[in-house]
Amino acid sequence: MSTTAGAIDTATPPAPAPPRAGLIEIRQVHKSFGDLKVLAGIDLTIQPGEVTAILGPSGSGKSTLLRTINHLEPVNQGLISLDGEVIGYRREGNLLHELPEKEVLRQRTAIGMVFQNFALFAHKTALANITEAPRRALGIPRREAEAHARELLDLVGLADKADAYPRQLSGGQQQRVAIARALALRPKVLLFDEPTSALDPELVEEVLAVIRSLARAGTTLVIVTHEISFARDVADTVVFMDRGRIVEQGPPSQIIDHPAHERTRTFLQRVRSGGPDAESAAPARSTDKDPS
Ligand SMILES: Nc1ncnc2c1ncn2[C@@H]1O[C@H](COP(=O)(O)OP(=O)(O)OP(=O)(O)O)[C@@H](O)[C@H]1O
Numbered sequence: 582m583s584t585t586a587g588a589i590d591t592a593t594p595p596a597p598a599p600p601r602a603g604l605i606e607i608r609q610v611h612k613s614f615g616d617l618k619v620l621a622g623i624d625l626t627i628q629p630g631e632v633t634a635i636l637g638p639s640g641s642g643k644s645t646l647l648r649t650i651n652h653l654e655p656v657n658q659g660l661i662s663l664d665g666e667v668i669g670y671r672r673e674g675n676l677l678h679e680l681p682e683k684e685v686l687r688q689r690t691a692i693g694m695v696f697q698n699f700a701l702f703a704h705k706t707a708l709a710n711i712t713e714a715p716r717r718a719l720g721i722p723r724r725e726a727e728a729h730a731r732e733l734l735d736l737v738g739l740a741d742k743a744d745a746y747p748r749q750l751s752g753g754q755q756q757r758v759a760i761a762r763a764l765a766l767r768p769k770v771l772l773f774d775e776p777t778s779a780l781d782p783e784l785v786e787e788v789l790a791v792i793r794s795l796a797r798a799g800t801t802l803v804i805v806t807h808e809i810s811f812a813r814d815v816a817d818t819v820v821f822m823d824r825g826r827i828v829e830q831g832p833p834s835q836i837i838d839h840p841a842h843e844r845t846r847t848f849l850q851r852v853r854s855g856g857p858d859a860e861s862a863a864p865a866r867s868t869d870k871d872p873s
Pocket residue numbers: 614617619637638639640641642643644645646861862863865866867868869870
């Protein structure tokens with residue numbers, strides 16, 4: 582906008598606050614592996630600053646959905662965008678062209694991911710695990726990256742573990758380093774795929790506490806979890822998936838406490854009673870793959 586000196590300040594209302602970043606729009610996403618239809622038309626909007634918990638039986642497509650959000654899995658049909666920018670593709674008129682890997686990597690820096698199995702570099706210290714991506718992907722100088730990494734270690738309660746290697750850390754501590762690592766790129770959105778399901782029960786709470794504090798700070802979070810009471814506690818929206826579709830979505834008071842669908846009720850009952858849906862390795866699963 583061009584302005585004329587003296588004419589602008591009084592005539593123009595103050596600029597609105599910039600919208601909070603991190604709006605994810607998922608539209609009619611379909612994904613198959615060979616003949617197996619894994620996502621069958623997913624429509625979901627994730628609002629900036631909100632926490633979305635995804636629940637559903639094993640094999641329902643939860644991990645696949647998360648992986649399509651940061652284009653670890655290309656979709657067969659449909660679109661996913663972050664703040665209006667299509668992920669993985671460049672729009673040209675009505676055509677979509679897959680972006681070169683370099684561009685996808687740039688987009689991915691805005692979308693952090695935390696995996697069930699931590700996926701830390703075994704031969705790097707906690708500090709080096711956290712500084713690796715900012716230094717490599719964003720070219721941030723070592724001192725600056727390390728200063729930020731130490732702040733993040735402090736945030737996840739591990740200020741004294743900067744020099745520890747993953748093998749010297751408990752599972753819960755490793756997962757907290759993985760969370761700090763995901764935060765190091767200052768992502769707009771953080772995706773968690775069952776972040777506590779590989780942990781001994783007594784270590785679950787320390788990781789959930791870190792996720793809760795991120796939620797309170799207004800980070801946009803998408804969490805696949807089997808921790809129903811945690812989801813009720815932390816989520817603004819709960820999404821229940823089954824067989825590649827969203828069966829129902831809404832606030833926890835609705836989906837967890839008063840589900841409209843029989844399938845949701847059965848699932849919640851099974852999880853609460855420790856039945857087959859409570860485990861990640863339920864019979865519906867045909868392959869056992871590493872989620873990373
Ligand atoms: N790379 C792949 N190749 C072939 N099939 C796959 C692949 N990834 C996932 N699948 C299949 O897609 C279906 C959905 O898998 P997905 O991992 O998304 O389920 P999930 O809901 O995350 O399950 P869980 O709760 O067990 O983690 C499963 O039947 C799985 O075997």
